[in-house]
Amino acid sequence: MAKLKTSLIIATAALAIAACSKKRPEVLPPAPVQNTGDTGPTGPVTPTDGAITPGSDADFKRSVTSNTVLFGLDQYDIDPAARTILDNQAQWLARYPNVRITIEGHCDERGTREYNLALGDRRANAAKNYLAARGVSATRMTTISYGSERPVATGSDDEAYAQNRRAVTIVLG
Structure with missing residues (x-):
């Protein structure tokens, strides 16, 4: 009887430890898609003449x-x-209030x-919080x-x- 209790306690502990362990994903999520046009009812709309669409990621970067x-x-x-850069981004985002962004840390x-x-x-959220303090709605940012x-x-x-320690703002559309 004591052996059975001991076996059950050990098995329960082993299951609890195994359930708590977090495994590394086998595949990383895909890189963000660079949006080069507006989003229409059927998806991105890219200008046919190669012009940069206002409010697009290309317009943002430019x-x-x-x-x-x-x-x-x-x-x-x-x-x-960083304040100078984020103030500039906040001004652009104020011109395009329907544009959503993702900030990558x-x-x-x-x-x-x-x-x-x-x-x-923490880096991505620091940039997000700064932009929010400058009037960019937090609901527009992930x-x-x-x-x-x-x-x-x-x-x-x-x-x-030094180049890899960064937060990058990506316009989603």
Whole structure:
């Protein structure tokens, strides 16, 4: 009887531990789609003459100082350079009140996967909160953290690390 109780307790503990473990996804989500036109009833509408559609991601990238805010090592605070960039983005977003955006948080390759995902989330939310404080509706913005999974610069040096510590604003349409 005691052996049965002990076996049941061990089996229950093993099941509880197995149920709590989180497995890494086998496949990462696809990269964001670059929107080059307005969204119509049947999907994106791309101009046939190659012109940039007002309110599109291409228009955003052309019109703002930058779609990317950079951060210091292990930092997620909005510094004066980031404020200038985000103020410029907020002005553009004010002209297009129906445009939705996603803010991606990224990190360099140093740190654990979990740490980098959490830091990327804090970076994306810092940018989102700043834009919200400048009048951009929070309902128009979503955030996602990719941690170190999508570096913009390859290499393991300070220059590459600095480029990968970022939050990127993507216009969805």
